[in-house]
Amino acid sequence: MKLDAKTPSGALAEKWDRHKFEMKLVNPANKRKYTVICVGTGLAGASAAASLGELGYNVLNFCIQDSPRRAHSIAAQGGINAAKNYQNDGDSVYRLFYDTVKGGDYRSREANVYRLAQLSVNIIDQCVAQGVPFAREYGGLLDNRSFGGAQVSRTFYARGQTGQQLLLGAYQSLMRQVHQRAVRLFTRREMLDLVVIDGQARGIIVRNLMTGAIERYAADAVILATGGYGTAYYLSTNAVGSNVTAIWRAHKRGALFANPCYTQIHPTCIPVSGEHQSKLTLMSESLRNDGRVWVPKKTGDARSPEQIPEAERDYYLERKYPSFGNLVPRDVASRNAKEACDEGRGVGESGLAVYLDFQDAIQRLGADVIKEKYGNLFHMYQKITDENPYKVPMRIYPAIHYTMGGLWVDYNLMSNLPGLHVLGEANFSDHGANRLGASALMQGLADGYFVIPYTIGHYLASTTQPKVTADHDAFKEAADNAQRQITRLLSVKGNRGIREIHRELGRIMWDDVGMARTAESLERALTAIPKLRDEFWNGVSVPGTPDNLNQSLEYAGRVADYLEFAELLALDALHRRESCGGHFREESQTPEGEALRDDENYAYVAAWEFTGVGRQPELHKEPLQFEEVHPTQRSYK
DSSP states (O other): OOOOOOOOOSOGGGHHHHHHHHSOOOOHHHHTTOEEEEEOOSHHHHHHHHHHHHHTOEEEEEOSSSSGGGSGGGGOOSOEEOOOOTTOSSOOHHHHHHHHHHHTTSOSOHHHHHHHHHHHHHHHHHHHHTTOOOOBOTTSOBOOBOOTTOSSOOEEOOTTOHHHHHHHHHHHHHHHHHHTTSEEEEOSEEEEEEEEETTEEEEEEEEETTTOOEEEEEOSEEEEOOOOOGGGGSSSSSOTTOOSHHHHHHHHTTOOEEOTTOEEEEEEEOOOOOTTOSSOOBOOGGGGGTOEEEEESSTTOOSOGGGSOGGGEEOHHHHHOTTTGGGSOHHHHHHHHHHHHHTTOOOTTTSOOEEEEOHHHHHHHOHHHHHHHHHHHHHHHHHHHSOOTTTSOEEEEEEEEEEOOEEOOOTTSBOSSTTEEEOGGGBOOSSTTSOOTTOHHHHHHIIIIIIHHHHHHHHHHHOOOOOOOTTSHHHHHHHHHHHHHHHHHHHOOOSBOHHHHHHHHHHHHHHHSSSSBOHHHHHHHHHHHHHHHHHHHHHBOOOSOSSSOOHHHHHHHHHHHHHHHHHHHHHHHHHOOSOBTTBOBTTSBOTTSOBOOOHHHHOEEEEEEOOOTTSOOEEEEEEOOOSSSOOOOOOOO
């Protein structure tokens, strides 16, 4: 299989505009003849469904929650990047493109990233028109703040709830189309299989989570916008319901899975407090604008922070990276926090935390200004920890957050399966080996509002395919396949809890496939994961019946998929014998302890083809070519 990225020819800055003109169009009267399925209602899914409905397509939109407003995009608190250069501080589309390629450690496709930077300026206008209440300066202009990996202020924000406000804007647009009957919304549905007919994606199988019914839906094209796979690690910043099932089942139907080892560790999370937790809480990266990260200089220093004088504090990010300081990218900040704790200089009862201190900012700006910028984040921290961050420093530690890997897509956001389009965090396309802060919202909305409306029309206008209904034999086979999985889960009748097994998988992943990876640890994980998968299928206890609301059954199906997917993630990490971004191999580092890439041997996208559970998948490579930004050793010093 040869991977064709379908990257347009010509100058980088002209590729997207030329491509838009050269793509085929569906005339307005014909759009209503086409049905498009969109799975997911986060920023990517809601914006795509709303945009396609507005254009006149017949859209079926599926949501795992009871409302599109509950999509996990609301948890992206800090902001959204755009190259508006309102601060007149040197920003530009090209600089955003450069920062994103560099931040991803030169493991992303240049053309996709440049298009993302181009479209970023349109996103802000779109969202302002929808009424998103971005922060504004005294004169009324939109305000900006800084984020990691950049030396300019390009992040637009709505206090500490940017994702929520952007999602409400997309939700309003979506519900307008639902009201006009251009979009049919199906809530509390979980996608369990993809239907492929004659090599083309033609529909999905879902389970109605309220009744247990297995339902079939046919379409001319399918969009997956179902988020990332961070909860494979059990403890992560993701919602507990976030999962890999939709894209994993599509992978098992032939869609290639690209770069699964690229998982992001976010440096500013509230540390683990005990076995009772099912998730971790993210403290927005925006806090690193005014918060200073430090640990005691002496190992084992158990004094409270106010008792440690300034001379005995190590502001290690400011010391090691004077150009960027506390605003280094997430992978760099996370590795340095781990290093400080490994040296015995961590704080708190566990010793697995560092301080994020706002004392200087409060003295300089006043508590009221800090409250205006970050008030809801400080309130959330105090509710969870019972500590007042206005008076004592926050304690933070890295945790699994975003995932840069996902289903492989070409420039048109279509997978290797014709008709299957993948948007947002569910695809691999724009962030390389590490995502810069405030770029997830940017990618999700760019994909949904501005890319897929063009590219899906090109696919439909270029493709001849017979109309099919959900009575087709392929739908029956896929529905039977989903039912067999459910029956198998319920028939084990073991004595091990689903959460217990998931927690054990998470421990394996965090310890052996986490912030630092070695050949030894990865091989250990690849031995442990299949054993745990066998224990799951021989000993899991899934109570209840399949014909009604059964959250244990839902959860068991997702954990079953994680036990398959985790093996691919670890295998991808083992095969990539270099360090890049969020993938840090201890065997591949500079003398200063920074990630050391191997561009000669690994400058490619690793796209894996499913060959069976427990079998060696087949690797396909898409070479990455850099014509504008030449790979160098990343430095933020």
